[in-house]
Amino acid sequence: xxxxxxxxxxxxxxxxxxxxxxxxxxxxxxxxEEPYPYYPRPRxxxxxxxxxxxxxxxxxxxxxxxxxxxxxxxASKVMRIDPQRQQLALADGRQATYERLLLAMGxxxxxxxxxxxxxxxxxxxxxxxxxxxxxxxxxxxQRAAVIGGGLLGLEAARALRELGxxxxxxxxxxxxxxxxxxxxxxxxxxKWIGALGIEVLLGSAVQEISRKGSAHHLxxxxxxxxxxxxxxxxxxxxxxxxxxxxxxxxxxxxIVVDEYMRTSLPNIYAAGDVAQFEGRVYGIIPVxxxxxxxxxxNMSGQESVRYQGTLPATxxxxxxxxxxxxxxxxxxxxxxxxxxxxxxxxxxxxKLVLKEGRVVGAILLGDKKSAAPVSxxxxxxxxxxxxxxRLLDEDFDLKTLL
Amino acid sequence: MEKWxxxxxxxxxxxxxxDSEGGIPPGTPFEELPxxxxxxxxxxxKEMFEKLEE
Numbered sequence: 001x002x003x004x005x006x007x008x009x010x011x012x013x014x015x016x017x018x019x020x021x022x023x024x025x026x027x028x029x030x031x032x033e034e035p036y037p038y039y040p041r042p043r044x045x046x047x048x049x050x051x052x053x054x055x056x057x058x059x060x061x062x063x064x065x066x067x068x069x070x071x072x073x074x075a076s077k078v079m080r081i082d083p084q085r086q087q088l089a090l091a092d093g094r095q096a097t098y099e100r101l102l103l104a105m106g107x108x109x110x111x112x113x114x115x116x117x118x119x120x121x122x123x124x125x126x127x128x129x130x131x132x133x134x135x136x137x138x139x140x141x142q143r144a145a146v147i148g149g150g151l152l153g154l155e156a157a158r159a160l161r162e163l164g165x166x167x168x169x170x171x172x173x174x175x176x177x178x179x180x181x182x183x184x185x186x187x188x189x190x191k192w193i194g195a196l197g198i199e200v201l202l203g204s205a206v207q208e209i210s211r212k213g214s215a216h217h218l219x220x221x222x223x224x225x226x227x228x229x230x231x232x233x234x235x236x237x238x239x240x241x242x243x244x245x246x247x248x249x250x251x252x253x254x255i256v257v258d259e260y261m262r263t264s265l266p267n268i269y270a271a272g273d274v275a276q277f278e279g280r281v282y283g284i285i286p287v288x289x290x291x292x293x294x295x296x297x298n299m300s301g302q303e304s305v306r307y308q309g310t311l312p313a314t315x316x317x318x319x320x321x322x323x324x325x326x327x328x329x330x331x332x333x334x335x336x337x338x339x340x341x342x343x344x345x346x347x348x349x350x351k352l353v354l355k356e357g358r359v360v361g362a363i364l365l366g367d368k369k370s371a372a373p374v375s376x377x378x379x380x381x382x383x384x385x386x387x388x389x390r391l392l393d394e395d396f397d398l399k400t401l402l
Numbered sequence: 403m404e405k406w407x408x409x410x411x412x413x414x415x416x417x418x419x420x421d422s423e424g425g426i427p428p429g430t431p432f433e434e435l436p437x438x439x440x441x442x443x444x445x446x447x448k449e450m451f452e453k454l455e456e
Contacts (some may be wrong), residue, residue, distance in 0.1 A: 040411045286445035372424045
């Protein structure tokens with residue numbers, strides 16, 4: 001069997017290793033757009049902060065691939081898929097064939113439609129090249145503006161702060177981490193972020209970006225303004241669907257897959273940030289891992305495995321700030337119950353979302369020790385109705401329920 | 403005791419430290435972590451870890 005994987009990120013690498021294990025004699029080719037071997041994207045933030053060197057990013061030595069019979073083609077962007085002939089056209093003119101194909105080309109940073117942004121020298125942070133360019137510039141400047149107060153925006157702000165820059169985060173919505181935190185929790189996180197010396201402007205839309213000498217001048221919609229030497233855009237990502245779309249594969253926001261991770265065309269599968277399952281593009285690592293595992297087992301033809309969805313869980317990786325969000329954090333619809341506990345002084349905010357006596361989601365800020373038991377509580381779907389008044393007590397040991 | 407590295411995100415499991423988040427006390431060797439233990443950084447399973455060569 002001849003397998004091809006487009007994309008060398010978490011989904012691609014995990015699929016390759018799963019395929020190599022279930023079909024040791026198969027040919028496995030990975031086509032990577034970037035010139036670098038696999039590296040974990042979360043580590044780019046440590047590179048940016050100067051905590052690790054570029055060489056430390058690479059986790060798989062050459063022998064790792066050789067041992068498993070995986071061929072990695074670096075700097076080999078796939079320009080076209082020919083689904084009839086089962087062929088790929090690469091940027092340098094080469095052709096390649098496949099019997100089963102996995103689309104795992106990930107996503108790209110979104111550049112919001114802000115006036116003047118196209119002319120401004122603005123950085124994004126997705127690839128190693130992005131991180132290298134950003135880090136070089138960061139070392140020459142004093143003031144940074146980060147547009148976007150999501151996970152990446154805050155983690156990047158922390159890294160820039162670590163380098164000694166003055167950092168301002170500008171978020172369109174009136175709160176931080178709109179996907180991981182709710183209205184009540186945001187002010188508590190703001191205090192944590194403020195304590196790191198990072199300034200946060202919430203509910204601030206950037207109207208226009210212009211030049212002022214060597215600096216960027218940001219005009220805000222509320223009339224305020226801001227100057228920065230370095231501008232970083234962390235406004236989300238969009239799936240890299242173009243090549244799939246041109247091949248006639250069904251695409252909505254992402255590449256549409258069924259529960260077997262099959263796309264609309266035969267022998268072509270998709271997984272990770274590029275895939276859309278039941279209307280949803282997740283864009284997080286645990287999902288990429290699970291989807292690529294399911295896809296590769298089905299591709300190998302030895303098993304028929306269904307993707308059951310992944311409990312979305314994220315952890316903010318900012319030094320000294322512990323925040324984990326799992327599952328449903330802002331329920332919409334009937335039948336939900338919410339338990340909350342806030343201690344502004346200690347910087348603690350905890351929230352559990354319950355349905356039919358079971359925990360289905362949680363926000364845990366400033367409480368590291370509950371993250372693991374709560375996530376097990378959610379996954380095991382244990383009935384907790386009898387403990388509602390005690391669940392969030394500090395001295396209540398959640399592990400006794402498991 | 404040997405350290406193990408998550409091949410997905412680069413997190414290093416250090417037995418001397420354990421994993422307080424996952425309820426793993428200091429001094430627990432990697433081999434003795436429960437099967438359902440996952441990487442505290444990215445959620446990858448135990449099989450995604452490889453031994454660090456010192």
